[in-house]
Amino acid sequence: MKAITYTQPGDSSVLSLVERPLPEPGPGEVRVRITVSGVNPTDWKARESAGRPLPFDEITPNQDGAGIVDAVGPGVENLSAGQRVWVYLAAHQRPTGTAAEYSILPAERAVPLADGASFEVGASLGVPAMTAHRALTVHEDGPSRLAPGALAGRTVLVQGGAGAVGHAAIQLAVWAGATVIATVSSDEKEKLARAAGAHHVLQYPSASLADGIREIAPDGVEHIVEVAIADNAALDVEVVANHGTIGYYADNGGDTFTAPVRVSFAKNVRWQGLLLYTVGERALAAAAEDVAAAVADGALPVGEAHGLPLTWFDLADTAAAHDAVAQGATGKVLIRVAEGE
Known part of the structure; x- marks a missing residue:
């Protein structure tokens, strides 16, 4: 699979597009085929992390995204392959963020995406x-x-x-x-x-x-x-x-x-x-459930007509996407990882 990774902190030039083996989900995990990855200020700030050692030898950045569940690990009962989901905190205390064709994350961080809601809506949720x-x-x-x-x-x-x-x-x-x-x-x-x-x-x-x-x-x-x-x-x-x-x-x-x-x-x-x-799992679970309900009600549309302009980049241009956020781009910066389905 294609993935963006970095192995040392620094500016966006440390990001590289690489090929990696397709990962397998472990107990309580899911593998999501990412369609759209969302970029937040904390993504580039975590990458820079000057003066601090990286928590993993290699990191794929970006916390938020949306796509389709591709595989589920043992013990996962609330999600199944083929489900459309939005994901949050994919790279929190983990090396596998959403700037990749596939991401492994805990099942509770993948939330069913309401019918009719686009992947760009899903990738714009999460942290914001x-x-x-x-x-x-x-x-x-x-x-x-x-x-x-x-x-x-x-x-x-x-x-x-x-x-x-x-x-x-x-x-x-x-x-x-x-x-x-x-x-x-x-x-x-x-x-x-x-x-x-x-x-x-x-x-x-x-x-x-x-x-x-x-x-x-x-x-x-x-x-x-x-x-x-x-x-x-x-x-x-x-x-x-x-x-x-x-x-x-x-x-x-x-x-x-x-x-x-x-x-x-x-x-x-x-x-x-x-x-x-650092808010804790109870607050995260409540937020994810309520945000999902708002999406189902059509209350969280994105795009300039709805007050949130979208700026798009391809996966290979993730460094430019990070720079756009760091430079204060208005609206939401998204990365097109795969064609929508």
Whole structure:
């Protein structure tokens, strides 16, 4: 089989297209014939991993993807050969990511892909959609699971609504019945956030941003999905509701942040860090189940018309795909591994 691998950390030049024997799934594992591989920021960051030894002698990158179950290992009962699936965390603590014609992964990380949902939808889920799910389900008085109506009567602020996580957060929150406010940095990105379903879109930087949010939500927003906590902590505290949650999942803008102390504790604010790789199996299973339900309802479409432009690369050009993500490509970067079926 063809696979992209690297044997040392570094920039994208360490990635090579190689031929490898077809792997066999072990107990509790499945082999997925990958059709589309999705690229996330953590994929290129893990590859660079400067100053740290690689966990395996050879690694195939990329956590997310979609394809068809090709073989199942002993003990796997919930999946069978021929099923269409989307996969998540394929390369987490494993050497076999989705930048290959076949990937071996634990059966629980392969989720049936709803009839009618494309492989590009499946490959765009994983890290972004499951991170968004977590951000929307950590409020102390809010739902721990998402479904239609679960967020009814609540207001969600998505900071950075044109990014992959922001896009998924808008779609999931709308599916669950919330009123969604998104912030973006340009007219072009405003169009994307509106296409994703945001009810209100405000642009930054703006001295009147907090006023604009409070005009929409006078009592504050219950949930904030935050991509740049270092830049936005003070504003978040200003517009968050009493007992509101600020779920932050990235360090855009800096690796430290400060926040007003008195107003934070006066509002009983919960600062909730989010990292899918350490969130635990229970949260992952809940997110995978709810995201799959949203896909079945048609709530997570992709493409520019739905607010998430797709940029495509061939498997041989995986290095360029990684570079595109590292350089901040808008939307989702996907790798065409095989022709869709």
